[in-house]
Each structure stands twice: as structure tokens, then as C-alpha cells.
Amino acid sequence: MKIIAVEGPSYAGKSTAIEHLRSIGIERQAFVSDCYVRxxxxxxxxxxxxxxxxxAQLAAFEKFMAIENTRVRAALASAKPGAVLDRSVDTLLAHAHALDALYGYDVHDQLRDRLQELPFLRPDHTLYLDVPAEALNLRRKLARHTATESDYFLLDPAFLTHARNYFVSRARPPVSREVIVGRPTPTRPTSRTQSNPSSRSWRGDWPLPTALFAWRHTPPPLLIGGAEVTQQLLAEEFAAAGWRTVYLGSHQAPWDQATQLPQIRAFLDSHHTPYEETRGDLRYQWKKVDCIAVPQHRTASTLHSLLSGLQPDVVFTSQEGAADLAAQARPTALVAGILHSVSARSSCCRSHHSARASRPAESSRLVI
Known part of the structure; x- marks a missing residue:
């Protein structure tokens, strides 16, 4: 019998995946088992x-292994060539590994020894759904489970880290013969006719879509004027709401190419924010926003890579050169232009909105 297990933290989508397999008739070919708790x-x-x-940890293991024994008997009785499991004995060992690390119980090895004395289904392949903690918490909130149980240990950051390490970093060798780490991506529209945002649905890794900010000014947190403030606040709000938010900017001023790298580095250092610098690109995270500062001549090529790799659902752009960036992003994503001001230098306005005005706008406006 070929055995496949689906693993991952709570709210990763394991049960949803199992239910989908059931809906397409997998049980005609394979024995399917719900998770232990169900x-x-x-x-x-x-x-x-x-x-x-x-x-207490040892007693909990025995209780779950009694359920595993029932699983084994049901799988054999089905006489089907395959089995699909919502969690396996690796869940029990990962849990023990995490609690050993947190509380020093030192029971993991005991459970491995005990496992050899009991019947269990050993997965041939395990798919581990690796979902970010922010997405897990947001899914729980959207399911309205936070009101009934505000302190949910299974999403405790330290527990998540240790349990994940069991599967992803192989802190201890899993029982499964093979572990595949899966990071599902949201469903994307396949043509321009499907790109109406009101009809989209997002599934997989991120319960909400990905937002990409792209312009030729500096990314957060270096503030120069009102445009920088507006876009930084908007990006931070997206990130705080659980969106995957990426901010592409340039560390060179678009009007004279003067570098602002020293100022950005100094600001990040003063706020104890780590960053990586490679071939003139500066990458760091600010208030959950992934920021990238590149030279002006690499803005377009970096945007091309981000559009291909991230597949963002919406791209925000504004200021100098925004028309070109908008045109580059429009075939693959919804594009929103933020109109901060109108001037002779604002190519976005000249090219796409035929605006003719010499005085600054009184407030920022969103143009889609």
C-alpha cells in the first residue's frame, strides 16, 4: 500500500486539501483518514x-496511538492500493520535539522507541504545507475562532518554529520515507478577461493577495516628502492586514541619480534593522514590508523579475517614470496609480490621464 500524508500547522489547509480529494473521488482508489483529533x-x-x-505528554501519545491502531485496521480492511492521511505519526513526534525544546520534557526518544512496539502507517511520501505564521493567524481570525479561544498554543511562534524544524530542517529524522515541503501559491487569473478584482478568489499560501509597490523613489523607511509618507503608510497597512507586501524603489534620486545608500544604511543601523547588500541592491524588511532598493538603471529589470516570481495581484506606482512601470506591470496584474501631484515632470499623468495643471494637488488620489 502506498501511503501519502499531508502535514503542516493548524490552519495550513490540510483538511481542506483532503476534502477536495474526497470531492473528486479519491476514495474510490485510496483509503482516506481524517486527523486524530477529528x-x-x-x-x-x-x-x-x-x-x-x-x-502527560506520554499519555497523550498513547491515546493518539490507539487511534492510529484503528487507522491501521481500517486501511487494511479497505484493501485499497493507497492511503491518504490527514496527519501521521510524524505529527506526534514533531509535537514532542517542540515540547522537549520548550519545556525540557525529554520524551521524544522514548516515543520513538515506543512507536516501534505499536502498529502504525508509515508514509511513503509526506507533503508538508509550509504556511507563514501571519497567514495562519489571519485564517484563524477569519474563521472567527479567536473569540472562543484567544490563547491558541498550536500557533504560538516558538511552538511553530520547533514543530516546523522537525519537518523542514530535519531537526530529527521524520518517520516518513520522503518529506516534500510545499508552499502553495494563490490562484492567478490566466487571461486579461479574468482580471476583474471583484471576481477573483485567492487560495493557498496567502489567504489575501500580494501587493507590490514599484516606483523610482526610495522605499521605506527613508522619508523625503508627502508621497513617500503616503505610500509607506499604505504599504504598512497592507502588511498589517496580512497581505504579502513588497516595496521596490531606487536608492538613486530619479532627477539627478544622486545615491541615498549612505542615508538608508545609517537609518537602518540606527534602528537595528538588518539588511543585505549585493551588487548595489539593498534588501531589508520594515514593519513586515519586504523592501528592495536598486540603482535606477535596474528598476525595470528588477520589476520584471518580481512580476514573474511574485505574480502580484496588484501593483501600485506613482511619480517619475510611473507610466513605463505601469505599462510593464499591466499585462500580468491590476495596476493602481497614485496621483500625488500634477506637474510638468509627472509622466504618469501626461501619458495616461492627459492632465494639464501647474499647481500641486491638495491630496493624494488613487487612479486605477
Whole structure:
């Protein structure tokens, strides 16, 4: 029997994936099993995720292995050539590994030894759904589960890190013969006729779409004028709401090519913000916004790479040279132009809105 397991943190989409497989008739060919917790009839009988002692952790393992024994018998009785599992015994070992790291229970090796004495389904292949913590928490909030259980241990950052390391970093060798780390990507429109934002749905890694800011001024957090303030605040709001937010800018002024790298480095250093600098590109994260500062001559090529790699759902652009950036992004994403001011230098306005005005606009406006 070929056994495939789906693993990942809570709210990663494991059960959703299993239900989808059921909807397309997978059970005609394979035995399909829900996760351990779903097979416990009464909620009060579910062992706590944060056990109070090593003894309690060992007892929880025995309870779940009794369910595993039922799984084994049901799989054999089905006489089907394959099995698909929502979680496997690797879940139990990853959980023990995390609690050993957090509380020093030191039970992981005991559970591995005990596992060899019990019947269990060993996966041939395990797909680990590697979903960012921000997305997990947002999915839980959207499911309205935060009101009933505000302190949810399974999404505790430290627990998530240690449990993930079991599968991704192989902190301990998984039982599964193979572990594939999957980072699902959102569904994208396949043609311009499908690009109406009101009809889109997003699935997979990010429950909300990806926003890309691209212009020829500096990215956050270096502020020069009102345009920089407006776009930084907008980007930070997207990131705070759970969107994947990337901000492409240039560390050279678009009007005279003067470099602003020293000022950006000094600002980041003074705020203890790490950054990477390679071939004139500066990359860092500011308030959950991934920022990239490149030379002016590499703005277009970097945007091309980001459009291909990120597949953003919306691109924001403005100021000098925005018309060219908008034209570059428009075939693959919704493009929004932010009109900060109108001037002879504003090519975005001249090229796309035929605006003729000499005085600055009183406020920023969004033009799509």
C-alpha cells in the first residue's frame, strides 16, 4: 500500500486539501483518514496541546496511538492500493520535539522507541504545507475562532518554529520515507478577461493577495516628502492586514541619480534593522514590508523579475517614470496609480490621464 500524508500547522489547509480529494473521488482508489483529533468523539477527551508534564505528554501519545491502531485496521480492511492521511505519526513526534525544546520534557526518544512496539502507517511520501505564521493567524481570525479561544498554543511562534524544524530542517529524522515541503501559491487569473478584482478568489499560501509597490523613489523607511509618507503608510497597512507586501524603489534620486545608500544604511543601523547588500541592491524588511532598493538603471529589470516570481495581484506606482512601470506591470496584474501631484515632470499623468495643471494637488488620489 502506498501511503501519502499531508502535514503542516493548524490552519495550513490540510483538511481542506483532503476534502477536495474526497470531492473528486479519491476514495474510490485510496483509503482516506481524517486527523486524530477529528476521531475523538468528545471535545473534553482531546489531550491538551500544551501538556503539563512529561508524563502527560506520554499519555497523550498513547491515546493518539490507539487511534492510529484503528487507522491501521481500517486501511487494511479497505484493501485499497493507497492511503491518504490527514496527519501521521510524524505529527506526534514533531509535537514532542517542540515540547522537549520548550519545556525540557525529554520524551521524544522514548516515543520513538515506543512507536516501534505499536502498529502504525508509515508514509511513503509526506507533503508538508509550509504556511507563514501571519497567514495562519489571519485564517484563524477569519474563521472567527479567536473569540472562543484567544490563547491558541498550536500557533504560538516558538511552538511553530520547533514543530516546523522537525519537518523542514530535519531537526530529527521524520518517520516518513520522503518529506516534500510545499508552499502553495494563490490562484492567478490566466487571461486579461479574468482580471476583474471583484471576481477573483485567492487560495493557498496567502489567504489575501500580494501587493507590490514599484516606483523610482526610495522605499521605506527613508522619508523625503508627502508621497513617500503616503505610500509607506499604505504599504504598512497592507502588511498589517496580512497581505504579502513588497516595496521596490531606487536608492538613486530619479532627477539627478544622486545615491541615498549612505542615508538608508545609517537609518537602518540606527534602528537595528538588518539588511543585505549585493551588487548595489539593498534588501531589508520594515514593519513586515519586504523592501528592495536598486540603482535606477535596474528598476525595470528588477520589476520584471518580481512580476514573474511574485505574480502580484496588484501593483501600485506613482511619480517619475510611473507610466513605463505601469505599462510593464499591466499585462500580468491590476495596476493602481497614485496621483500625488500634477506637474510638468509627472509622466504618469501626461501619458495616461492627459492632465494639464501647474499647481500641486491638495491630496493624494488613487487612479486605477
Amino acid at each position: 476521531q475523538i468523539a468528545h471535545r473534553d477527551d482531546i489531550p491538551p496541546a500544551r501538556t503539563e508534564s512529561a508524563a
